[in-house]
Amino acid sequence: MDWYLLTKTIHIISGTILFGTGLGSAFFLFMANRGDSIETIRVTVRHVVLADWLFTAPTVVIQPITGVVLMQQLGFPFDSGWFLRVAALYLLAGACWIPVVWIQYRLRDLANAASSTDRLPDSWRSLFRIWRALGYVALACILAIFYLMVFKPGI
Secondary structure, eight states: OOHHHHHHHHHHHHHHHHHHHHHHHHHHHHHHHHSSOHHHHHHHHHHHHHHIIIIIHHHHHHHHHHHHHHHHHHTOOTTSHHHHHHHHHHHHHHHHHHHHHHHHHHHHHHHHHSOTTSOOOHHHHHHHHHHHHHHHHHHHHHHHHHHHHHHOTTO
């Protein structure tokens, strides 16, 4: 068995899951938020929280492990500018994700507390704007990491 190809495959699949779950969750919550149905928002935000734990959390662990193994297998230096950029972007994306998880729980609680005829409170809109802004930053980081993984400038 070729351990390099197996590790690379796991790394690529987990990166795809990380990106896809983040983008998909953001899309569905954004679209639910545009509608008037609190029940739709309630169900969607509950599923977004679940998706984060089922898909995002495991890939957040798998990515750095497989990345380090791949670097060792390829003999890439850990003090290279390339690696330092990848690590900084990954940490920045993670720094965005941690408050996003907390915000998603808060959004879920606010949606659950609202009756079907209520309006969501103003705190929902404020939290949603922060959630969206952090998501944009994290998305930009992940796209930049993909670029660095593919083109490996400076290696």
